[in-house]
């Protein structure tokens with residue numbers, strides 16, 4: 001199947017499970033370590049506590065204090081570990097490899113894999129479309145993907161590989177991989193209730209006591225036809241509580257990574273300070289909350305009540321439009337939709 005790709009750093013050995021017992025009908029699993037350079041395997045074996053295993057040797061070894069199995073050194077750059085392969089044990093061994101600082105191989109399928117998997121496709125792009133369809137999180141991806149064969153006609157999709165990270169590609173990629181949307185605002189403005197109203201489920205702790213939401217809570221939900229990862233954050237206020245302070249630190253980090261921030265404020269509490277983010281208007285939607293209790297005098301993009309449901313539909317629409325605007329979806333421009341799903345090189 002697909003070739004192993006080295007990680008971005010290009011350093012050290014990488015591992016992958018090449019035979020999982022459930023698939024092989026046997027009780028032994030095979031984990032393969034592949035080194036890019038001479039010595040990579042020796043370094044990896046040492047950090048796993050396996051000691052020296054010379055090329056051509058196979059030894060009975062202890063794996064992570066939980067199993068014994070064969071370690072076989074096939075070549076300078078390849079080592080196989082063969083543990084007993086129950087699912088719990090395999091999970092533990094994967095963690096053992098990660099803990100030793102060895103990275104997991106990025107195993108994207110190649111174009112040849114994808115074309116082979118779809119003999120019915122009339123072009124490479126059509127095969128890739130069928131392949132990526134199942135990986136797309138948003139219902140809205142289907143229409144855009146189905147138009148790609150036509151849009152790529154007469155163009156070589158492989159010729160464009162190097163042109164990554166175009167704005168349009170990044171925006172459309174949100175149809176494949178859900179965008180992160182954060183609820184930010186002072187304590188008690190109704191963020192957790194809004195998360196529940198947007199998702200239609202009770203997933204967040206709601207309380208009158210300020211500071212109840214201590215951890216961020218994430219949930220996948222569909223706005224119009226765009227699937228998003230919605231994350232609730234603790235309200236911002238001065239706190240003596242170490243756990244809450246920690247949660248607030250995590251929240252601040254999340255701000256920088258979010259695709260969209262729902263900046264919530266109501267008549268009673270107003271809009272809290274969000275620093276530099278205020279100026280990042282493309283990434284911030286100002287949401288007036290608890291509108292049944294009175295509307296805030298500050299300007300808002302949308303005003304909602306989680307209790308009566310007013311404005312929630314409009315907010316869903318605005319979230320979808322901000323993340324993946326109709327104008328971008330409908331533009332007759334080919335999209336590199338396979339980025340991150342199919343390997344660039346065969």
Ligand SMILES: Nc1nc2c(ncn2[C@@H]2O[C@H](COP(=O)(O)OP(=O)(O)O)[C@@H](O)[C@H]2O)c(=O)[nH]1
Pocket residue numbers: 185186187188189190191192193194205206207208210211213235289290291292293304305306307308
């Ligand atoms: N009347 C009304 N009350 C709300 C609304 N949203 C939240 N609340 C109430 O406001 C309080 C704080 O809500 P919560 O969602 O926990 O706020 P958070 O701290 O920002 O997460 C709770 O008592 C909720 O029941 C709303 O739209 N209308």
Ligand SMILES: [Mg+2]
Pocket residue numbers: 191192193205206212213232233234235
């Ligand atoms: Mg809350």
